[in-house]
Amino acid sequence: MNCVVSVGNAKEYDVEGLKQNISKRINDIGGFESIISRSDRVLLKPNLLTSAPPTRAVVTHPSFVEAVASLIIDHGAKVSIGDSPPLGNLNRVLSKSGYDDFMRRLNVEPCPFTKKRTLECVEGRVFRRLDLAEEVFDFDAVINLPKLKTHTQMGLTLAVKNLFGTVLGTDKASWHLRAGKNIDDFATVLVQIFEQVNPTVSIIDGILGMEGNGPNNGTPRFIGIVAAGKDAVALDAVLASLVNFPANMLRTSVIGQELGLGMADLSKITILGDELKGFPITDFRQAKSVTMAWNLSYWNPVRRFLENHMITRPMIDGAVCKKCGVCMTHCPPSAISETNGALSIDRKKCISCFCCQELCENDAIQVLEPLLGRFFSRVSR
Ligand code: SF4
Ligand code: SF4
Incomplete structure (x- = not known):
């Protein structure tokens, strides 16, 4: 296993500067030859959650994706960009997020995920089958291009989480339902999806990231880094440490290591690249709901008490809500x-997946952190 992560400083999104920066990162982890071959068909998988201008830091910045696409084309391979955005179709999200211009110039094709393929998982895994986008497996290589953002349910969204976009539309909700309030079950689904897609490399856009209650309605925050690794579990662990996120709370990395898919132990990861000053960012605002990382497998009344008094939950702000109904349509349970x-949330049914908060374009879903949860999330860091 290649436990090398390369991290570089980056001040802005100029494509030529990014090409040089990303080339250095890739050279540190073995070079382009170890990732793709000439004449390969390569799929880039950015974070394309929804239509959003790059200044909002919701999607992987178009200049970042252009730099990667350009490097791959220079290497003799053909590039497509694919995702399954939960809201709107891929072409619209690409267009509204500023991708059209460079895709036209570089002759990069969009690849909407529309067909489903059922995959048998490795013997002994928790989930035996996964339905993922068939198109992903038509390519010679997948390159994962996440954005560094907070995530109200998972704490952070990084490389492993980014591949949840290979699950088609409504299937995403059914995975949330199956996992329920058990954060480790959902982290396991994410890790198993990652195992199936098996990208050759992950390169993280951590220049303008997001803090607070991401991944859609948080606050853009300049972080100033670009990082790459073949071991996404290790890459995520390194990035989490740079934004001061507790290692044991990044459940995708903890479970990824347990399943033998990567290394989450920072002492065993080789970190190459630029000298990093000002890290970890101690005042980086985490998402409120990291209390979800508490797994509650206790006796039922105790569990109910803890759920009511510890787990973060959503609340609709009636004054801001435009009653578009998107949250209602996409709420898994x-x-x-x-x-x-007036819209309201049934607390008994709610599984605190925060799909509603993620998809609300009007930032009308507030994140409530009960007093006890607030206390325990502070002392556990
Ligand atoms: S998605 Fe947001 S604006 Fe639309 S109904 Fe739900 S809370 Fe209201
Ligand atoms: S109300 Fe929101 S957080 Fe609760 S289950 Fe529905 S989508 Fe998930």
């Missing part, structure tokens, strides 16, 4: 309903 023109 149908916990949101409308009565007399």
Whole structure:
């Protein structure tokens, strides 16, 4: 296993500067020859959560993706960009997020995920089968291009989490339902998806990241780094440490290591690249709901008490809500309903997956952190 992560400083999104920076990162981890071959068909998988201008730091910055696409084309390979955005179709998200211009210039094709393939998982895994986008497996190589952002359910969204986009539309909700409030079950799904897609490398856009209650409604925050690794578990662990996120709370890395898919122990990861000053960022604002990392497998009344008093939950801000109904349509357990023109959330049904908060374009879902949860999340860091 290649436990080398390369991290470089980056001040801005100029494509030529990024090409040089990303080339150095790739050289540190074995060079382009170890990732793709000439004449390969390569799929780039950025974070394309929803249509959003690059200044909002929701999607992987188009200049970052252009730099990677350009390097791969220079290497003699052909490039496509694919994802399955939960809201809107891929072409619209690409266009509204500023990708059109460079895709036209570089002759990069969009690859919407529309067909499903059922994959048998490795013997002994928790989930035996996964339905993922068939198109992903039509390529010679997948290159994973996540954005460094906070995530209300998982704490952070980095390399492993980014491949949840290979699950088609409504199937995403069914995975949330199967995992319920058990954060480790959901982290396991993410790790198993990552294992199936098996990207050759992950390169993280951590220049303008997001803090607070991401991944859609957080606050853009300049972080100033570009990082790459073939071991995504290690890459995520390194990035989490740079933004001061507790290692044991990044469940995808903890479980990824347990399943033998990578190394989350920082003392065993070789970190190459630029000298990093000002890290870890001690005032980086984490998402409120990291209390979800507490797994509650206790006796039922105790569990219910802890869920009510510790787990972060959503609340609809009636003054901001535009009643578009998107949250209602996408809530996995149908916990949101409308009565007399006002939307409300059934607390008993809610699994705190925060899909509603992620998909609300109007930032009308607040994140409530109960007092006890706030206390325990502070002392556990
Ligand atoms: S998605 Fe947001 S704006 Fe739309 S109904 Fe739900 S809370 Fe209101
Ligand atoms: S109300 Fe929001 S957080 Fe609760 S289950 Fe529905 S989508 Fe998930």
